[in-house]
Amino acid sequence: MSKPVRRNWQDVMSELEQRIYSRQWRPGDLIPNEADLAVEFGCARVTMNRALRTLAETGLLDRRRKAGTRVALNPISKATLQIPVIRSEIEALDHRYGYHLLHEKIEHAPELITTHFDVPSDSRLLHVISLHSADDTPYVIEDRWINLVALPHLADVSFAALSANEWLLQNTPFTHGDISFGAANASTEEASMLHIKVGAALFMIERTTRDRNAGNGDAKSSDTALTNVRLLYRPGYQAHAKL
């Protein structure tokens, strides 16, 4: 029983992890190729591939064709954050979800937004500001711009009852997007909305979602920004993730 037969790719992966953690394979080391490892572990190459690929995805290994597989020098931690719908997030905490529409208007957007959306700077875009609350305590401010050029049918939707957050998530397919995290001091307005002191540190998420196949349905306006949202969370809020 010198080499207990590993049954599935997760077991194989664990064993590989062990070799890394135990420093039998040290950072930078070139490890044997898939085929050899598969033989050594007594599994099919596909199984070994899955184990190695998964480790590479988590950043523990670097793989390159012909160059082989190496233990990563900087085990770049990849944290996978789940970004739930705000309502779900609040209800999962057993709080009563509340939603208030504060502002909904077609406006000329600041240049920052129009360049981000890649639309003419005098475009009229839909601006929606709303407040989500948990047990009647303000939870997060949602400040959103919607690209009516790409989503013209949204001009008539009212977000009085249902948040744009939910409506868009469930009704607007997007192919990709980018997101950034930061912090901001509460402005006077924001402070009064959240019932907190001016200047309090707020956790901020800013997200832009895009669609490669958007455009009004005719052209190939690839990579169209659909909406940009800035979420300002109440003080003390933290987003959690596992490594």
Place this chain on the structure above:
Amino acid sequence: MSKPVRRNWQDVMSELEQRIYSRQWRPGDLIPNEADLAVEFGCARVTMNRALRTLAETGLLDRRRKAGTRVALNPISKATLQIPVIRSEIEALDHRYGYHLLHEKIEHAPELITTHFDVPSDSRLLHVISLHSADDTPYVIEDRWINLVALPHLADVSFAALSANEWLLQNTPFTHGDISFGAANASTEEASMLHIKVGAALFMIERTTRDRNAGNGDAKSSDTALTNVRLLYRPGYQAHAKL
């Protein structure tokens, strides 16, 4: 050519995505099972499985044995954040990296930390505070506690020249951990370290790394916390990710 033969799992996945984005399959819909889809697409079931599994991992599909595969109601966005070594992050921006050790002492830790580490509350833990800078501008404060019970050899290491961040990443294998993101107002001390105003909103990352197979090398003290670090970034800092 009604059904162009899809060659690889990524093509298959794209076609599946299209059916979702085009709302041919709407949120909540039950879609055909793997076997049927494989026949329809003219590929092996394993290939279809890979495509479906990948979509499920990105949150676009919900899969359950026997219950089948459904288009996710809440396409929970999963953002994968890369957490690089601070030095790499700064150098990648073409800035000169600087490091200053501000504090390094074995102390009694606050209870918050000792309970987190699951060590006796009077344990003496290594406390390291340091400052990372970019082109001589303060970039981030690193406030770290190290579990000397699990990592006794660290008692003698000096972090005067090399940051604990790097040393630990490259020398201390960890199997998992958790991380949280938030915001904090700069305290008087923090403000003076970062050369900013008191109260400025700072983006904060707090991370605890653990090891299942730690312990001093003898026992099976599973799930031992190795170190906890709180990073306070200069105002304006943002972490970016793709969706």
Place this chain on the structure above:
DNA sequence: TAGTGGTCTAGACCACAGA
């Protein structure tokens, strides 16, 4: 050019959980 990872296929068995 040759070695390595990336992927496909067909068939098989298993594990889980809904009906």
Place this chain on the structure above:
DNA sequence: CTGTGGTCTAGACCACTAA
């Protein structure tokens, strides 16, 4: 109990890229 996804296997060919 039975349908579904989860996985394994062996062999094959392909794609990339370092040498």
